[in-house]
Amino acid sequence: MLAHNSKFIYLWLGFLISSLGDWLYRLALPLIILEKTGSAYHAATTFGVSFIPWVFFSLIGGSLADNYTQKNILITGNIFAAVFSLLLIFVLRGSDINFGLLYAAVFLLASVDPLIHPSFQSIIPEIIAQNQFASANAAIQTIDNTLSIIGPLLGGSLVTLMGGVNALWLDMISFLVTAFVLLKLPTPTVAVQQKIRHPLSELGHDVIEGAIYSFHQHVIFSGSMMFLFTNFALNMFEANFIFYMTKTLNYPITAATIAMAIGGSGSLVAGLVGSRIVNRFKAGFLLSSSTILAGLSTLFLLISQNYIFIGGILGLVSFFGTINVITYFTLRQRTVPKKILGRVVAVTRMVSYASIPVGSWFGGLLLAHGQSMGSVILLAGIIRTLAGLGAKLSSLGKEK
Template identity: 25%
Template sequence: MSSNPSQPKAPLPKAFRRVWAAASVSSFGDGVYLTALPLLAASLTRDPLLLSVISAAALLPWLMFGLVGGALVDRWDRRRTMWLTDAARALLLFAAVAGAAAGWLSVPLLIALAFLLGMGQILFDTAAAAYVPEILDRDAALLKRANARLRGSVDVLDGFVGPPAGSFLFTLGRAVPLVVDAVSFVFSSLVIRLLPASPPRPRADRRPLLKEAAEGARYLLRSPLLLGLSLRPALGNFAFSAGTAVFVLFAQEELHLGATGFGLLLTCEAVGGFLGSLLSGRVSDRLGTGGALILTAVLLTIAQTSIGLGDSAVPVGLALAVRAAALSATIVLSGSVRQAIVPGELMGRVAAASRLLALGAAPLGALLGGWLATAHGLRAPYLVGAVFLGASTLISLTMTSNRKVEAALAEAERVRATERTERSGAVR
């Protein structure tokens, strides 16, 4: 729903600022860890299959337990889930550091570490997606601003600052990045521990866990708007993964870049992503959320096509920046609408179902990209990916238009107003 840019903006509450601080520090730690993990793995084995297994181990928990994790989050105190999960992830990393010091570091240990940290990510990310709208009373305008700040922190600290820091810290000692990531989790846990509690759902309202997990998926699939908001990142991940699978070869063989040039291209993405999260609210205020989502879909399609047709680093770098900006804005706006309209008791399950749909498309896109590059050349994954991104424009036009977004937000606000009135009457 569009708003008047001239109206004074309500301040974000102190509770959100604490979540933002915790998420920012944790994002830096994630950037350090995700950069150091392949370096650490490569110091233990040169087998490409084992290296890919280590990388896949972090994603596998989402595919196996994502929906169940969302159901558990909807049962539990979400604040408690977040701080305990980060405390557990810190302990895991400190244990890995101790194992490295004792000479026990091995490929199986790294696989187990990546898998368990991925399990923690399910619980933390899903709980955070459900907790933020709680502390912001599902106010659509506040959610857009809050998600823009959270996404901006991820783009800068996880995507821009963390990776070079991780590479540098690895040169000081291969376990040093793990220590830094563990400390980031300790900080996040301590900060979140001070936030207001999120009461768990009464046991009397609970049903079998798998039925509750399926309920979130059904709620998502039965809502054309929510399904459209989830199909956008699914198609995006499919298209982007097709190109990401061969991007380093594309940069070397088609753009004739060395390691420095390749790093600069990645920097373009990080800068573009930050600008996209920063500008998402302003674009939404002017075009409406649905209009902004249509614009980002068009920009993603144009940028992906430009990458596939680019013949030098400058136009490809600009296209990468535009693509990252449009992607960040899409994530901010889609997530804000979802958090504003989904009932609080279902938020964890719906968020998990949406994340599972998006992540499940990535490995399929990577496989397609590898086949296309082999059969038709390194530009083919980007050009074919642009076709799928074009389909996301049709989804935005038909499923997530301004009319449908504003109608859903108005209905959600009506339901909340009724609930507030009922609670007020009960208190009297």
Template identity: 25%
Template sequence: MFSSLRVRNYRLFFLGQVVSNTGTWMQRIAQDWLVLSLTGSSAAVGITTALQFLPMLLFGLYGGVLVDRLPKRPTLLVTQSAMAVTGLALAVLTLTGQVQVWHVYLAAFAVGLATVVDNPARQSFVAEMVGPGQLQNAVSLNSANFQSARLIGPAVAGIMITGVGTGWAFLANGLSFVAPIAGLLMMRTRELQVVERAPRGKGQLREGLRYVAGRPELIWPIVLVGFIGTFGFNFPVWLSAYAEDVFHSGAGAYSLFNTVMAVGSLGGALLAARRGTARLRLLVAAAAAFGALEIVAALAPSYWLFALLMAPIGIFGLTVNVTANTTVQMATDPAMRGRVMALFMMVFMGGTPLGAPLVGWITDAYGARVGFAFGGAVSLAAAAAIGLVLTRAGGLRLCFGWNRGHPRVVLVPRERRKELAAVA
């Protein structure tokens, strides 16, 4: 489960990200709560989320082209430093009482700009640290890392918001970037995998798009996570609305919902690290379960039932993320990985500027339950449709039968369907 941590460079990277991700989650919670406090609007929270992911939608593919040209480690030193400065600036504004909602919007957009390069650089740098043999395990542990921080960050943020104010959470996030920057500086460059960088040239963006379009094993996972990222992952909008408007429980409830979801997500990440393989059928099944559970949670009548349902939602949501990420990375040529992962993250994260304001408006107009159910319904429909497309593209059919007195449903090649049904 933890085999890739034997690699020294990856271990330094992993430990730095634990600290930084904790600070990032603290800022996310504080940022959403600050906007809700300043405006009283779920739509404003949606706009903040949209602004943070809008740069990925606008410039994500160009970020991938840059990442394929540039050395990953120095690039990450620059992007991590830029995000640290943004967090510290927001802390100063908040602690001095000068903060306004447009300051938060601007800070979210600035972080998004840095993420355009930082995200594909981090994704593709993992392969350089551990090599292809440990890539599946390292990607899964990265997700476990992120979700572990998600356990700690919201809990600490909730305490700091209620105890000393949101400004201190922003300050903690800014200082947390010292850890990943130190880890990057301590790495042994001679132990990194040598990857030939793409030279400057015309048509590299189109080349990356053609590369993905010609490979069903890449295009359909990317399309699926696009739908789920746009409509199914708007938790800042939904959970803040449930805490404030449905259960009337304040910042503590919002922190609890995020923490319980993180527990499930951490479990999903560790299961993925142990599983060792990524299959498209697992991706589709997890996406369908994720959408269905969101619909069930939207109808939950009580505070504690809603909170408990965040755990399985976290498990299946993380399974979708890790499985899609690993499937795409393993199927991509190293020279194209920056552009492909930029497209993956652009679709997954960049769809949020389109989905978050819409979901925020639905939540404000019709209530948190309708908004949450809408996101789940779109995710479930996307999983069903893409599952059908992949089944047809693979020449497969559903086969129903019996096995020792129990019903059995399997996917088999078309020519074997009658044979398998007869045997069953």
């Protein structure tokens, strides 16, 4: 049982603390920008910039995960994240925002995640048995999903009470606390340490090897291509959600966070039942079907602008999206050899995240040029639905 696995508990706890800080950052940053500039374009562009490092650093992170101590990578990454958070706070403290410095600080802070995420994913098979992979992924997703409910309400309240910049101090502290918790993870055995010693000169070879393996595994690569289009569609809307709720619909931030919290309930339910669903149905069927249903559900946002209704639809979308993620992570862990898992995680994440900054920027651009949020939602729903249909016709849709 995962509850009795102290190794996994420390990993789970570290992820929980870090995720709490992430919610403060996710809410505070766009609010600060909107308060100081009123610009949906700059808010969405900043959101998009935070995903650009996935394109540049994912493969490096994968190589690090496969060749160095994953525990040390996770700890070091969180310490650097705390330092970069301080830089971001410094940039935002002034009355006017220097967007060059802002984008640079956001880029540096966001660069940590692609460098350590492969280590987080690939350390899971090292500390738990294979028959617990689905349960472990569901447990991790349950944190995300629970915080999807609590995070907006708690984060929105803290941002309102403390102010956006002050709330970012708590985000910085969360990185330091996470690093301390991860110190409790077991140190690799001597045999493992010898195995992972690896000269940096071979980094390029590792990157190429991981890319070749990923591209030749048609099922795994088809999944990352499906996420490429779904992430583009999702972030056209998500990057502009705060602007839509507070500026277009004129809701207070409390109503926006309530809608987000209701939306998180779908993810929570999916996290609780995800392992049973993943173990019962074929991976290809789940991945393609959940993507189609998430796309069709998005279109329901066109029916009403009531914030409770919006929250309910977001909950439906997040349910299918979370089932999607649990299924793909489990499929990847079950089929990819451990020795190359970190690099495959990096390649697939790099491909799937490449469209996020473009989708964020494109959604903000449409709004800045007078298009309605309804047009953005319609386009996003259609693209995500088509991505699911394409997956169903690909080798991924036939995966058992």
